[in-house]
Amino acid sequence: MELKSNKEEPGDARAAVEKILDMKKRGEKISALTAYDYPMARLLDEAGVDILLVGDSVGNVVLGFPDTTHVTMEHMLHHVAAVARAHPRGLLIADMPYRSYEEPEEAVRNARRLVEAGAQCLKIEGGRAVLPQVEAVLAAGIPVCGHLGMLPQQILLEGGYRIKGKAEAEQKVLLEDALALEKAGVMAIVLELVQKDFTPQITAALKIPTIGIGSGAACDGQVLVTHDLTGAFPWFTPRHVTPALQTGEDIRRTVREWIGSLKQP
Numbered sequence: 358m359e360l361k362s363n364k365e366e367p368g369d370a371r372a373a374v375e376k377i378l379d380m381k382k383r384g385e386k387i388s389a390l391t392a393y394d395y396p397m398a399r400l401l402d403e404a405g406v407d408i409l410l411v412g413d414s415v416g417n418v419v420l421g422f423p424d425t426t427h428v429t430m431e432h433m434l435h436h437v438a439a440v441a442r443a444h445p446r447g448l449l450i451a452d453m454p455y456r457s458y459e460e461p462e463e464a465v466r467n468a469r470r471l472v473e474a475g476a477q478c479l480k481i482e483g484g485r486a487v488l489p490q491v492e493a494v495l496a497a498g499i500p501v502c503g504h505l506g507m508l509p510q511q512i513l514l515e516g517g518y519r520i521k522g523k524a525e526a527e528q529k530v531l532l533e534d535a536l537a538l539e540k541a542g543v544m545a546i547v548l549e550l551v552q553k554d555f556t557p558q559i560t561a562a563l564k565i566p567t568i569g570i571g572s573g574a575a576c577d578g579q580v581l582v583t584h585d586l587t588g589a590f591p592w593f594t595p596r597h598v599t600p601a602l603q604t605g606e607d608i609r610r611t612v613r614e615w616i617g618s619l620k621q622p
């Protein structure tokens with residue numbers, strides 16, 4: 358088996374980011390999927406995905422936590438390094454986990470650790486509320502992807518996952534946050550569970566790409582949790598996803614058959 362190093366040439370991250378920005382200019386849709394380990398990263402890379410996201414959704418679909426607020430820097434470093442060892446051609450974005458970017462200095466310190474583990478770009482949840490942290494990470498020379506709409510790291514405050522941007526006041530906040538993040542220099546913005554009639558307006562207002570999840574088809578790209586797309590976490594499927602595979606059920610059936618074959622007299 359060929360094992361690839363996660364050491365990259367300087368400038369690779371910038372080139373990978375430019376590639377994504379050019380896709381918006383050309384009107385080419387951007388594909389993004391989550392990866393948390395080496396084999397999945399290799400498979401997604403071999404299939405040609407544009408962005409691999411080491412999301413803190415690793416907490417929900419791999420580590421058995423009820424939400425992403427339990428995910429730590431140590432968890433993220435472990436999974437980012439595993440994905441980076443696959444040396445994917447797509448841009449490798451990693452989430453900054455809950456409470457890892459409370460202050461700008463802390464954000465830069467933790468961002469550097471994630472880059473050292475192999476991330477090329479970091480995703481930070483929030484708009485103007487986290488602008489100083491976003492600006493500090495960008496000033497350290499590290500590309501940042503924004504994340505607006507439903508913010509899973511705020512789940513304890515929100516009390517549930519709900520569509521954002523239904524009311525005019527919420528739309529105004531979303532648009533102003535998106536413009537502030539773009540002005541700061543983020544390379545793209547994930548829009549999670551944003552009212553789908555409103556995403557065309559945000560997408561048209563920005564030069565950088567919007568990448569939607571549960572926010573309708575009008576974004577410049579789409580991101581999914583790979584376990585949702587492949588049915589690998591069959592106990593919960595978000596409303597915006599129709600699994601294309603039944604991986605969970607296939608594993609149960611295969612294992613049942615194997616056990617049966619062992620126990621046959």
Ligand code: KIV
Binds near residue numbers: 410412413452582
């Ligand atoms: O953690 C994650 O997988 C994400 C996606 C939902 C965009 O942030």
